Amino acid sequence: DTGVSQNPRHKITKRGQNVTFRCDPISEHNRLYWYRQTLGQGPEFLTYFQNEAQLEKSRLLSDRFSAERPKGSFSTLEIQRTEQGDSAMYLCASSLRGLAGDYNEQFFGPGTRLTVL
Amino acid sequence: GENVEQHPSTLSVQEGDSAVIKCTYSDSASNYFPWYKQELGKRPQLIIDIRSNVGEKKDQRIAVTLNKTAKHFSLHITETQPEDSAVYFCAASPASGTYKYIFGTGTRLKVLA
Numbered sequence A: 001d002t003g004v005s006q007n008p009r010h011k012i013t014k015r016g017q018n019v020t021f022r023c024d025p026i027s028e029h030n031r032l033y034w035y036r037q038t039l040g041q042g043p044e045f046l047t048y049f050q051n052e053a054q055l056e057k058s059r060l061l062s063d064r065f066s067a068e069r070p071k072g073s074f075s076t077l078e079i080q081r082t083e084q085g086d087s088a089m090y091l092c093a094s095s096l097r098g099l100a101g102d103y104n105e106q107f108f109g110p111g112t113r114l115t116v117l
Numbered sequence B: 001g002e003n004v005e006q007h008p009s010t011l012s013v014q015e016g017d018s019a020v021i022k023c024t025y026s027d028s029a030s031n032y033f034p035w036y037k038q039e040l041g042k043r044p045q046l047i048i049d050i051r052s053n054v055g056e057k058k059d060q061r062i063a064v065t066l067n068k069t070a071k072h073f074s075l076h077i078t079e080t081q082p083e084d085s086a087v088y089f090c091a092a093s094p095a096s097g098t099y100k101y102i103f104g105t106g107t108r109l110k111v112l113a
Helices: none
Strands: A005-007 A010-013 A019-024 A031-037 A044-050 A053-057 A065-068 A075-079 A088-095 A112-116 B004-007 B010-014 B019-025 B032-038 B045-051 B056-059 B062-067 B072-077 B086-092 B107-112
Touching (some): A005 A088, A010 A019, A019 A088, A044 A065, A075 A088, B004 B086, B010 B019, B019 B086, B045 B056, B072 B086
Parallel strands (some): A010 A112
Antiparallel strands (some): A005 A019, A031 A088, B019 B072, B032 B086, B056 B062
Protein backbone atom coordinates (compact mmCIF):
# COMPACT_ATOMS: atom_id res chain seq x y z
CA ASP A 1 0.00 0.00 0.00
CA THR A 2 1.60 3.25 -1.13
CA GLY A 3 -0.95 5.53 0.48
CA VAL A 4 -0.80 7.45 3.74
CA SER A 5 -0.59 5.13 6.72
CA GLN A 6 -1.30 5.80 10.38
CA ASN A 7 -0.57 3.83 13.52
CA PRO A 8 -2.15 2.75 15.70
CA ARG A 9 -5.60 2.55 14.15
CA HIS A 10 -7.27 2.54 17.53
CA LYS A 11 -6.12 3.74 20.95
CA ILE A 12 -7.97 3.50 24.22
CA THR A 13 -6.42 5.31 27.14
CA LYS A 14 -7.31 6.57 30.57
CA ARG A 15 -7.68 10.24 31.28
CA GLY A 16 -4.37 11.82 32.20
CA GLN A 17 -2.22 9.44 30.17
CA ASN A 18 -0.02 10.50 27.27
CA VAL A 19 -0.52 9.10 23.78
CA THR A 20 1.48 9.31 20.58
CA PHE A 21 0.31 8.68 17.03
CA ARG A 22 2.38 8.18 13.93
CA CYS A 23 1.74 9.14 10.33
CA ASP A 24 3.71 7.97 7.31
CA PRO A 25 2.89 10.13 4.28
CA ILE A 26 3.17 9.19 0.63
CA SER A 27 6.90 9.02 0.07
CA GLU A 28 7.44 11.95 -2.28
CA HIS A 29 5.00 14.28 -0.53
CA ASN A 30 6.62 17.21 1.24
CA ARG A 31 3.51 18.57 2.99
CA LEU A 32 1.87 16.82 5.91
CA TYR A 33 -1.27 17.80 7.78
CA TRP A 34 -3.03 16.72 10.95
CA TYR A 35 -6.78 17.04 11.35
CA ARG A 36 -9.20 15.99 14.07
CA GLN A 37 -12.66 14.65 13.27
CA THR A 38 -15.43 14.14 15.79
CA LEU A 39 -18.64 12.24 15.14
CA GLY A 40 -20.91 13.99 12.68
CA GLN A 41 -18.42 16.74 11.92
CA GLY A 42 -15.97 17.53 9.19
CA PRO A 43 -12.23 17.29 9.78
CA GLU A 44 -10.79 20.26 11.71
CA PHE A 45 -7.29 21.48 10.88
CA LEU A 46 -4.71 21.09 13.63
CA THR A 47 -1.29 21.69 12.11
CA TYR A 48 0.76 21.44 8.93
CA PHE A 49 4.39 20.77 7.99
CA GLN A 50 6.34 21.54 4.88
CA ASN A 51 9.28 19.18 4.99
CA GLU A 52 10.41 19.28 8.64
CA ALA A 53 9.17 22.81 9.35
CA GLN A 54 5.90 23.22 11.23
CA LEU A 55 4.43 26.22 9.41
CA GLU A 56 0.98 26.59 10.90
CA LYS A 57 -0.85 25.57 14.07
CA SER A 58 -4.53 25.90 14.81
CA ARG A 59 -5.79 27.48 18.00
CA LEU A 60 -7.31 24.03 18.60
CA LEU A 61 -3.80 22.78 19.26
CA SER A 62 -3.47 23.44 22.97
CA ASP A 63 -0.17 23.23 24.80
CA ARG A 64 -0.94 19.58 25.58
CA PHE A 65 -0.55 18.78 21.89
CA SER A 66 2.77 18.62 20.09
CA ALA A 67 3.61 17.47 16.60
CA GLU A 68 6.94 16.75 15.01
CA ARG A 69 8.30 15.76 11.64
CA PRO A 70 11.98 15.39 12.43
CA LYS A 71 13.37 14.30 9.08
CA GLY A 72 10.66 15.58 6.81
CA SER A 73 9.22 12.10 6.38
CA PHE A 74 6.98 10.55 9.06
CA SER A 75 5.28 12.67 11.70
CA THR A 76 4.17 12.10 15.28
CA LEU A 77 1.36 13.75 17.19
CA GLU A 78 1.55 13.55 20.96
CA ILE A 79 -1.21 14.42 23.38
CA GLN A 80 -0.18 14.85 26.99
CA ARG A 81 -2.51 14.50 29.98
CA THR A 82 -5.39 13.34 27.80
CA GLU A 83 -8.91 14.54 28.54
CA GLN A 84 -12.22 12.96 27.56
CA GLY A 85 -12.75 15.83 25.12
CA ASP A 86 -9.73 14.62 23.17
CA SER A 87 -11.68 11.55 22.04
CA ALA A 88 -11.86 11.80 18.26
CA MET A 89 -10.49 10.45 15.00
CA TYR A 90 -7.09 11.95 14.24
CA LEU A 91 -6.48 12.12 10.51
CA CYS A 92 -3.21 12.68 8.76
CA ALA A 93 -2.97 13.87 5.15
CA SER A 94 -0.13 14.59 2.77
CA SER A 95 0.28 16.51 -0.45
CA LEU A 96 2.94 17.40 -2.97
CA ARG A 97 3.84 21.01 -3.59
CA GLY A 98 3.23 21.74 -7.25
CA LEU A 99 5.38 23.74 -9.61
CA ALA A 100 2.60 26.08 -10.70
CA GLY A 101 0.13 27.02 -8.03
CA ASP A 102 -0.43 25.03 -4.91
CA TYR A 103 -3.81 23.45 -5.45
CA ASN A 104 -2.59 20.02 -4.48
CA GLU A 105 -4.88 17.23 -3.45
CA GLN A 106 -4.50 16.16 0.13
CA PHE A 107 -4.45 12.38 0.47
CA PHE A 108 -5.81 11.18 3.77
CA GLY A 109 -4.75 8.28 5.95
CA PRO A 110 -7.21 5.91 7.63
CA GLY A 111 -6.99 7.78 10.90
CA THR A 112 -6.32 6.87 14.52
CA ARG A 113 -9.42 6.64 16.65
CA LEU A 114 -8.69 7.81 20.19
CA THR A 115 -10.99 6.98 23.07
CA VAL A 116 -10.22 8.58 26.43
CA LEU A 117 -11.96 6.88 29.34
CA GLY B 1 -13.08 33.75 11.05
CA GLU B 2 -12.82 31.15 8.33
CA ASN B 3 -15.97 29.08 8.02
CA VAL B 4 -17.66 26.73 5.56
CA GLU B 5 -21.34 25.97 5.88
CA GLN B 6 -22.80 22.89 4.21
CA HIS B 7 -26.41 21.93 3.50
CA PRO B 8 -28.31 19.71 3.80
CA SER B 9 -26.95 17.56 6.61
CA THR B 10 -28.83 14.52 5.29
CA LEU B 11 -30.20 13.79 1.84
CA SER B 12 -32.18 10.81 0.62
CA VAL B 13 -32.81 10.27 -3.07
CA GLN B 14 -34.18 7.48 -5.18
CA GLU B 15 -31.71 5.59 -7.30
CA GLY B 16 -31.35 7.34 -10.64
CA ASP B 17 -32.33 10.75 -9.32
CA SER B 18 -29.95 13.69 -8.90
CA ALA B 19 -28.45 14.95 -5.65
CA VAL B 20 -27.25 18.48 -4.93
CA ILE B 21 -25.17 19.57 -1.95
CA LYS B 22 -24.43 23.23 -1.32
CA CYS B 23 -21.64 24.99 0.55
CA THR B 24 -20.93 28.59 1.45
CA TYR B 25 -17.53 29.93 2.48
CA SER B 26 -16.61 33.07 4.37
CA ASP B 27 -13.09 33.93 3.16
CA SER B 28 -13.46 35.66 -0.20
CA ALA B 29 -9.79 35.00 -0.94
CA SER B 30 -10.29 31.22 -0.88
CA ASN B 31 -8.94 29.78 -4.09
CA TYR B 32 -9.44 26.02 -4.09
CA PHE B 33 -12.50 23.93 -3.31
CA PRO B 34 -12.26 20.13 -3.03
CA TRP B 35 -15.05 17.67 -2.35
CA TYR B 36 -14.40 14.50 -0.40
CA LYS B 37 -16.44 11.31 -0.05
CA GLN B 38 -16.14 9.35 3.18
CA GLU B 39 -17.64 5.90 3.50
CA LEU B 40 -18.29 4.48 6.94
CA GLY B 41 -15.05 3.66 8.70
CA LYS B 42 -12.91 4.73 5.76
CA ARG B 43 -10.66 7.64 4.93
CA PRO B 44 -11.94 10.73 3.08
CA GLN B 45 -11.26 10.48 -0.66
CA LEU B 46 -11.24 13.32 -3.16
CA ILE B 47 -13.95 13.01 -5.78
CA ILE B 48 -13.71 16.38 -7.55
CA ASP B 49 -12.19 19.81 -7.03
CA ILE B 50 -12.45 23.27 -8.54
CA ARG B 51 -10.16 26.28 -8.61
CA SER B 52 -11.29 29.84 -8.13
CA ASN B 53 -10.64 30.77 -11.77
CA VAL B 54 -13.13 28.17 -13.03
CA GLY B 55 -16.91 28.32 -12.78
CA GLU B 56 -17.79 24.70 -13.42
CA LYS B 57 -16.10 21.33 -13.68
CA LYS B 58 -17.56 17.97 -14.63
CA ASP B 59 -16.33 14.40 -14.28
CA GLN B 60 -18.77 11.79 -15.56
CA ARG B 61 -21.77 11.85 -13.19
CA ILE B 62 -20.25 14.42 -10.84
CA ALA B 63 -20.07 18.18 -11.37
CA VAL B 64 -19.13 21.13 -9.20
CA THR B 65 -20.11 24.75 -9.73
CA LEU B 66 -18.57 27.81 -8.13
CA ASN B 67 -20.08 31.27 -7.69
CA LYS B 68 -17.30 33.50 -6.37
CA THR B 69 -19.51 36.56 -6.05
CA ALA B 70 -21.94 34.75 -3.79
CA LYS B 71 -19.15 32.70 -2.19
CA HIS B 72 -20.86 29.39 -2.68
CA PHE B 73 -20.18 26.16 -4.50
CA SER B 74 -22.26 23.08 -5.12
CA LEU B 75 -21.81 19.38 -5.84
CA HIS B 76 -24.14 17.76 -8.33
CA ILE B 77 -24.42 13.99 -8.68
CA THR B 78 -26.60 12.71 -11.51
CA GLU B 79 -28.03 9.22 -12.03
CA THR B 80 -27.30 8.31 -8.43
CA GLN B 81 -26.43 4.72 -7.56
CA PRO B 82 -26.51 2.88 -4.22
CA GLU B 83 -22.70 3.01 -4.07
CA ASP B 84 -22.92 6.81 -3.98
CA SER B 85 -24.28 6.48 -0.43
CA ALA B 86 -21.70 8.07 1.89
CA VAL B 87 -20.90 11.28 3.74
CA TYR B 88 -19.74 14.09 1.48
CA PHE B 89 -17.60 16.98 2.71
CA CYS B 90 -16.91 20.23 0.96
CA ALA B 91 -13.81 22.21 1.83
CA ALA B 92 -12.20 25.52 1.04
CA SER B 93 -8.55 26.41 1.04
CA PRO B 94 -8.14 29.96 2.36
CA ALA B 95 -5.94 32.67 0.92
CA SER B 96 -2.56 31.94 -0.52
CA GLY B 97 0.07 31.29 2.12
CA THR B 98 -1.84 28.63 3.97
CA TYR B 99 -2.54 25.17 2.68
CA LYS B 100 -5.02 23.91 5.21
CA TYR B 101 -8.56 22.99 4.31
CA ILE B 102 -11.63 24.33 6.11
CA PHE B 103 -14.25 21.59 5.92
CA GLY B 104 -18.01 21.77 6.00
CA THR B 105 -19.96 19.66 8.47
CA GLY B 106 -20.82 16.98 5.92
CA THR B 107 -23.88 15.66 4.11
CA ARG B 108 -25.01 12.08 4.61
CA LEU B 109 -26.35 10.93 1.25
CA LYS B 110 -28.58 7.87 1.09
CA VAL B 111 -29.47 6.48 -2.30
CA LEU B 112 -32.53 4.30 -2.02
CA ALA B 113 -32.70 1.33 -4.38
